[in-house]
Amino acid sequence: MLDIKLIRDSPDLVRTTLQRRNLDPAKAGLDELIALDAAWRADQQRVNELRAERNAASSEIKKLSGDDRQAAIARVKALKDELASIEAGLAERSEQRDRLLRAMPNLLADDVPGGHSDEDNAEISRWGEPRQLGFEPRDHVELGQLTDTIDFERGAKVAGAAFYYFKREAVLLEQALLAYAARELMPRGYIPIATPDLAKDEILDGIGFAPRGPETQVYSVENSDLSLVGTAEITVGGYHGGEILEAESLPLRYLGYSHCFRTEAGAHGKESRGLYRVHQFTKAEMFVLCTPESSIEHHEEIREIEESLLKGLALPYRVVNVCSGDLGAPAFKKYDIEAWMPGRGRYGEVTSCSNCTDYQARRLNIRYRPEAKASPRIVHMLNGTAIAVSRTLLAIYENYQREDASIEIPEVLRPLMGGIAQIPSRG
């Protein structure tokens, strides 16, 4: 969430941000929030005064006895009743205020392009040339069938549409990709961390996911406050919740491994074929906690790492700067990296990275102490995909396919697959 002080001091900045995000400030309740906050502060002040009075009167009581004591107790009781009535209103106001405050999206970086959908994302670079295959490329669904390594039909039979089985070399390929991420990132200071696949709703909410409700993308567990995580961003972000970190420990770089579960409500349509949009996949996620001064720099570093991972796999890609309308509430700025996907004949998102500045950290109350004795400050948090297995595997299948439907294994992954150099066609 935003700092309430920012909203008090710079309401116009917040108003402009909402407009850039194609949100109506009135509908978002900005003015309502400002009014509510002012009223809340007035109430708070009044309550403080009454409490001070009550505390003072109360501490006198122990010195009194007899009728004086009884009279004093009666006075304090009256004060208490008055206080209770204001406190009730205060609690309600504070709740409303928090609800509106938490609903405000993050500020935007100056260079976030305006726009309404992913079509308005701004391409900023390209790397690699799509291979000249010299034959009509198959898509990964067909390749998965012909190699007997991806089984969507039985996935649907057992778990429903958009579930799948990996078999044979695909299993090794998944493990190789996950190992590849660790091998590349550990030298860069990333700490591998395998996280729970479920998290409490309050953590989901802290990261900016709506755990329940009609719009949710999240599977929740009945009769509990747990949900299946959509990304390790949730569990790694929650890892330091409520803590005050030492300045020397920053930046903290994590490589979080988890399964990811997404309902993809309302997303059934064009992209529903194959691995591109599935209900479950495995992912290695980069997560960085750093000082506010360094987050922009770290964002660029994460983007650079994501590019280097794709370069290592020799997958052609382009980088886009995600436009304001396509940006989630916690993100200050986000890059998508889109690999070439021959089966679709275009680029498709395989990784992305977001600078969420202090938005999530404030909700999760993650701070650091700049130096001894100094007051704590909110950290900045960033996340980025190292490897999303499903989409990366999709891109490898389609880019490395041969005419006979066998699939070459990218050079860097072969040592991680016991030397396997190709997936044979079994068609």
Next chain:
RNA sequence: GGAGGAGUGGCCGAGUGGUCGAAGGCGGCGGUCUUGAAAACCGCAGACGUGCAAGCGUCCGGGGGUUCGAAUCCCUCCUCCUCCGCCA
């Protein structure tokens, strides 16, 4: 699953109704001493809210209650530990 015990500041740990935001220790910071460092000694130090500030308020796992007053009493939830059972 059953039975007990415990959750206090960065850490350890006192504290069973008022003067406790909380002794003491460790760690931290500043200083004295020293060529420098260590040791020793002296001192300073919680978080949050509000306020220009002084201050005031809130916070002793979470929530609720009793009381004029709760770290302290009651209820409830969570977490951890020990023992038993069960499973691996």
